[in-house]
Amino acid sequence: MPVTPAPTPPQEKESVSGQERASFWRVFVSTFGAIFLAELGDKTQLATLLMSAESGNPLVVFLGAGTALVMTSLIGVALGQWLSRKVSPHTLDTAAGAVLLAITVWLLWDVINF
Numbered sequence: 256m257p258v259t260p261a262p263t264p265p266q267e268k269e270s271v272s273g274q275e276r277a278s279f280w281r282v283f284v285s286t287f288g289a290i291f292l293a294e295l296g297d298k299t300q301l302a303t304l305l306m307s308a309e310s311g312n313p314l315v316v317f318l319g320a321g322t323a324l325v326m327t328s329l330i331g332v333a334l335g336q337w338l339s340r341k342v343s344p345h346t347l348d349t350a351a352g353a354v355l356l357a358i359t360v361w362l363l364w365d366v367i368n369f
Contacts, residue, residue: 290328299324
């Protein structure tokens with residue numbers, strides 16, 4: 256007759272520490288603030304405004320726009336996770352800075368040569 260090991264007692268779930276909770280809210284609030292401010296008055300908001308006015312069905316426009324924004328954010332999070340496993344944070348910071356600098360120079364050049 257085979258001997259089966261005695262069942263292990265259920266382990267208590269570790270409670271979320273105050274520090275982890277504070278870290279969650281810090282990341283949540285900073286992400287919300289950055290995205291909220293970046294999206295105010297941009298072309299997506301203007302397109303949503305126009306679609307809502309034209310369709311006469313603001314709830315459907317809200318659901319469609321909200322779903323689209325959630326999906327684009329999901330893609331950004333997934334790519335960010337993938338990049339964080341492939342590239343060091345320092346390299347990501349440097350690359351992001353270089354891209355933003357290039358965009359700034361390009362826009363400035365466009366304004367000067369207008």
